[in-house]
Amino acid sequence: MSIDAVARLDREELRTLLAETIDADASEVGDGTDFVEELGVDSLMALEVVVVLERTYGIKFAEHEMRSVRTLDSAYAEVLRKLGESP
DSSP: OOHHHHHTOOHHHHHHHHHHHTTOOGGGOOTTOOHHHHHOOOHHHHHHHHHHHHHHHTOOOOHHHHTTOOSHHHHHHHHHHHHHHOO
């Protein structure tokens, strides 16, 4: 994974982006807070989270990968992995 990919991903910026997308306060988005179970995010909003991540970081999620983005930790790990896959 390139240093540039890691530099492009800041955990606190990601927390703020996710909070804005799901209409929550950033303080509510803990590292392991489940968006669906704990913050009431529905399937349409969950899809919006993935779309925002794709646009912001220039990545693409396969349909089966979308379901894994349910916490800040999982979003961070998936985006970091995808940035590492980028040419």
